[in-house]
Amino acid sequence: MRRLFFFMPLAVFAVLAVYFALGLGMDPKIIPSALIDKPVPQFTLPPIDGGAKQGFSDAELKGRVSVINVFASWCIPCKAEHPLITRLAGMGVATVYGLNYKDEAADALKWLTNLGDPYHRIGADRDGRVGIDWGVYGVPETFVVDAQGRIHHKHVGPLTQKSLEGELLPIIRTLSQ
Amino acid sequence: MIPELGHFALILALSVALIQAVVPLVGAQRGDAQWMAVARPAALVQFVLVAIAFACLTQAYVTSDFSVLNVARNSHSAKPMLYKISGVWANHEGSMLLWVLILALFGSAVAAFGRNLPQALGARVLSVQAMIGIGFLAFILFTSNPFERLLVAPADGRGLNPLLQDPGLAFHPPFLYLGYVGFSMAFSFAIAALIEGRVDATWARWVRPWTLAAWSFLTVGIGLGSWWAYYELGWGGWWFWDPVENASFMPWLAGTALLHSSVVVEKRDTLKGWTVFLAIVAFSLSLLGTFLVRSGVLTSVHTFAADPARGVFILALLIIVIGGSLALFAVRAPALRAGGLFQPISREGGLLLNNLIMTTAAAAVLLGTLYPLFLDAVGGGKVSVGAPFFNAVFIPLMVPMLAAMAVGPFLAWKRGDLGGALGRLKAALMIALAVAVGTWFVVADGSVLALLGMAVAAWLFVGTASELAARVRLFRVPMAESLRRLVHLQRASWGMTIAHAGLAVTVAGMTASAAWKTESIQTMQPGDSVAVAGYTFTFRGARRAAGPNYLAIRGTFEVSEDGRALTTLYPEKRTYPVEGRPTTEAAIHSMFLGDLYAVIGDADEKGGFVTRLYFNPLLAWIWAGALIMVAGGVVSLSDRRHRIGAPARRQRAAAGGAQPAAS
């Protein structure tokens, strides 16, 4: 009994070490969304000033699986993920909306002209308030919303080939069934 | 050529460390004096080699050799010389090199001053030191080589984060590491003692000075870091319970406990297993801090080292060092038999209470720091554990400890008289009550907790002074006799008195600055005046100024009290063009009763400036108290009993101080 007592520190440390090993594989920067399985917040976003595309509101997000991509022209990783968003939109598995976060209209339009515009509709969130309702804390973020208008998944940071194919597409496919 | 020399020296140091780890240990087991004798020269040679490597890297920084990747990433030719040098350790690779340098320095100090250590103990201690050295040298060489070259050297470097270009932060890491690594000495002694199966008063007398030194350095390091946060981050805060801060605070708590428990081992030959355990824990928490800060487990973005390979390496190191030592502890510690008996109410009992509270505090900080990681790992989601949690845990622990700190020194060894001790603390009690009432009277809106904090600080300060008075029998014997006793008091007890008084000062500063800070945030036009806590700040405008590698907007604030001019403050907002980042330099005027603190922000279109003006009551007491604590540590360190190596050292110097060949 007394001898076991002396093994306690070692046991505690062993538990710690396991957690540390697990911790190495995690990213403390990613905060899961508090809105998973909740209906999308109510909002109405106007179009980008001078843009050809319409804005959108929560009403449009019902009836079909949709992807909402939060982007901005000042966001460098957005540029990196842009081809993947374009690819996703081209596949036609879900309607892809753009949420233009805290951006200047002219900059956003120029960005879309240069890189191409994959979005079905784009809402301009000039003051970031709709972004906050969505729980956006960094750009880019990408949400998957089911046909009933519920938020199913949130991806933080730029999409990669891997996250698109391994994460987003399977979810979209399940939701579409 | 020189960086390659540094790299080569580091490889040699690793080989020497391997020899130093194995040969003396085997020698000690076999009782072979010649094998054991390898330890000392090896430790000295290892130090010289690491010092050469460090000098080589410093040379690359000083001469701005941008063909070295590390220099190109973290330095710039236009940087002032101080920050070129401090840039050596303001990055992951260089700071690890500094870590190893200090480790080797401590090892060589044992080799140089430890002549009268029993040979087997000395050999084992140096062997354990070398094992730690192997781990970190390998870590540097395999994952974090500071001497890596670029094929094409850039025209200039990327510069150093401007927030780090600051005198406070330039010296913060070396002190912190002297503290962290200093605990490796207590650790090595503990491991050696476990191997030998013997812990006695002599052992404690060897461990104490190293622990005192490490504790003092760590106190300075933490103090410098929080002081820097106070004046550089620009919102008057100085401690944030950030994981990175906690990483340095946990070893401090454990080290403080170790200091106190080793007194019991030295005087009363008991609490041995526990003291050995604390020695292991103090250093383990230092290592843990290194892991947490550098692996990205807790704070991925800031990563000093965002490389997963480094995280894995440090974790492996952690498992070997901490796991290994705790396993050895589990197997060998039960054999350590306790000596002297004592009652719960006794000096030993008081020291044990300190240990109980300090270790609980350290464990609570550890839990709070790691909890988000635990919860995430079991899929429980993300939580934040911030200042409110730590304050809620800390205050209930610290109040009884501070209260007991005044009583403990009055208790006799073995069996103390609590009633008698409290009777001698009447003055302290009266003054504590007077301080609480007086404070309430002055500030009018004190929370109960803040008043309690001030009262406890006064209680501890006066209680400590009373103990000193009792010791020299003040007013009981003639003044001259008291004075004579005062002079002849043991340095170690002087150290205790000074350090305890210092903590009282710090606690007063923490309480007052947290409870009664006055803040005023506004836009000011030149000529505007704002009154803050009875001081009138008049903004006299701002103008451009240029530093060696930055541009600044420098504001001028004249501060007056009751119409009398008091001081002029010049806060700056700096922009560093190379790094493209701004910093704020708060202007601070420290007074006995509080700090005047001014920060200037951005200008608006109408020529007004955002200004933040503060009066932080008793704020300077926090660091004054920390310095007093360190002074207590240094005085205690100078105690004769801690210098048993001194005569031997002098003899050696007389003999010509022949050094072992350094190659």
Next chain:
Amino acid sequence: MRAAFVLVLLLMAATPAGAVLPDEMLADPVLEARARDISKNLRCLVCQNQSIDDSDAGLARDLRVIVRERLVAGDSDSAVVDFVVDRYGDFVLLNPPFKATTYVLWIGPVVIGTFGLLAVVVFFRRRHATASGEAPAPLSDEEKKRLDALIEDRSE
């Protein structure tokens, strides 16, 4: 220590110059004081362990403004906090709530302290028992062996 922390601060695009700006502040000092207290306990999401009251990040500013808007609209303090938690989860609370996921966190220090206290009590009991007990505890095997070895040493 803070060196590393500061890197975050910068990475996250903040200038470290205090946070609350005069144009955000409410004219009513009581409401403003409430807003400050609430903000001090809400975590800035893009920072390293900073409250939105301390952070210069854009999102922190937006949240500070929202906190004040809700207060002006008549929300209670807890309603304001809930508003933010609904969007960002418990992560934003610097003072973790007492609930299933945090029982261990909050009770942990109490358990550790109690355990330590118990260990001290056991320590004294045991030592008291061995000290005052008539018959000392019999020697363990290991002790016997050591005693034998010592006697042998002497007799050599």
